[in-house]
Amino acid sequence: MTPSRPRFVRVVDSHTGGEPTRVVIDGGPDLGGGGAAEQLEVFRDQHDAFRSAVVNEPRGSNVLVGALLIPPEDPTCAAGVIFFNNVGFLGMCGHGTIGLVVTLARLGRISPGDHRIETPVGTVTATLHPDGSVSVANVPSHRKAKQVTVDVAGIGPVTGDVAWAGNWFFLVGKHPWKLTLDRVDELTEVTWRIRQAVNAQRFPEVDHVELFGPPHSPDADSRNFVLCPGKAYDRSPCGTGTSAKLACLAADGTLDEGESWVQESILGSQFSGSYRWIDRAAGIVAPTVIGTAHVNAEARLILDSNDPFCWGISSGPGGA
Ligand code: PYC
Numbered sequence: 001m002t003p004s005r006p007r008f009v010r011v012v013d014s015h016t017g018g019e020p021t022r023v024v025i026d027g028g029p030d031l032g033g034g035g036a037a038e039q040l041e042v043f044r045d046q047h048d049a050f051r052s053a054v055v056n057e058p059r060g061s062n063v064l065v066g067a068l069l070i071p072p073e074d075p076t077c078a079a080g081v082i083f084f085n086n087v088g089f090l091g092m093c094g095h096g097t098i099g100l101v102v103t104l105a106r107l108g109r110i111s112p113g114d115h116r117i118e119t120p121v122g123t124v125t126a127t128l129h130p131d132g133s134v135s136v137a138n139v140p141s142h143r144k145a146k147q148v149t150v151d152v153a154g155i156g157p158v159t160g161d162v163a164w165a166g167n168w169f170f171l172v173g174k175h176p177w178k179l180t181l182d183r184v185d186e187l188t189e190v191t192w193r194i195r196q197a198v199n200a201q202r203f204p205e206v207d208h209v210e211l212f213g214p215p216h217s218p219d220a221d222s223r224n225f226v227l228c229p230g231k232a233y234d235r236s237p238c239g240t241g242t243s244a245k246l247a248c249l250a251a252d253g254t255l256d257e258g259e260s261w262v263q264e265s266i267l268g269s270q271f272s273g274s275y276r277w278i279d280r281a282a283g284i285v286a287p288t289v290i291g292t293a294h295v296n297a298e299a300r301l302i303l304d305s306n307d308p309f310c311w312g313i314s315s316g317p318g319g320a
Pocket of ligand 1: 095167
């Protein structure tokens with residue numbers, strides 16, 4: 001038998017406030033062009049094994065977020081991107097966009113300035129600043145439901161807001177849990193149960209849960225713990241999660257347009273953000289989130305179909 005030739009995939013890894021991103025530079029599937037949402041459908045239907053091979057063990061881990069560079073449909077965009085994780089795909093990813101921009105800058109593909117980036121849920125504008133930080137002007141965001149109470153198994157009633165900011169979030173401000181790194185197992189279990197209750201009891205679309213608490217740093221306004229769809233927690237303050245928080249603060253009238261909000265992660269890493277109104281009556285805002293990322297690896301993945309774990313070990317919820 002002639003052994004099949006391995007496939008090589010060039011990737012660049014970075015982390016944004018501790019949360020990793022793996023950008024696929026080349027060797028990814030051809031998704032046939034069109035808009036990013038159309039290309040996502042092809043990725044999901046025909047190349048899910050590639051997703052798993054790039055981010056899951058043994059090459060990756062449950063926390064890794066992948067970013068497949070795709071040709072943008074809109075010629076004014078610097079790039080198109082589809083973000084993915086251990087269990088599926090993300091609409092948008094704030095930390096991932098910051099990682100992508102720093103990666104493209106390292107490769108010499110972009111310089112400081114504004115760069116439009118196409119995602120399956122809309123075009124975002126990322127600005128690479130001269131000091132290396134990156135702002136992401138996210139997709140229009142809004143709060144869908146205020147102070148929804150769900151009955152959580154083994155816990156009891158939990159109340160939070162439902163908001164869209166490129167992904168769907170359930171945001172819980174009042175709760176008894178301390179947001180410290182030594183409690184991530186408990187926080188993961190609690191937020192997972194909250195998500196199940198939220199999904200079963202009214203909002204099947206919610207795939208991220210955020211708990212908020214007092215910041216540890218005097219520079220920050222709030223600390224969060226963010227549960228991602230595949231049961232990993234976000235090491236960064238979560239770009240789309242911070243945007244969802246901004247939409248809720250705007251709707252509550254507790255943060256003015258243009259005012260800065262500093263969100264601290266469970267690790268203590270920070271994003272700062274602000275919003276401007278798109279439609280005040282409808283509660284729709286344009287959030288911007290600023291953070292920094294660091295490239296920490298350039299590699300060539302080897303996809304060898306003779307390897308029994310070539311296509312990854314899917315250990316997240318719903319995995320084998
Ligand atoms: O930064 O938006 C984000 C994000 C979503 C999931 C993980 N990070």
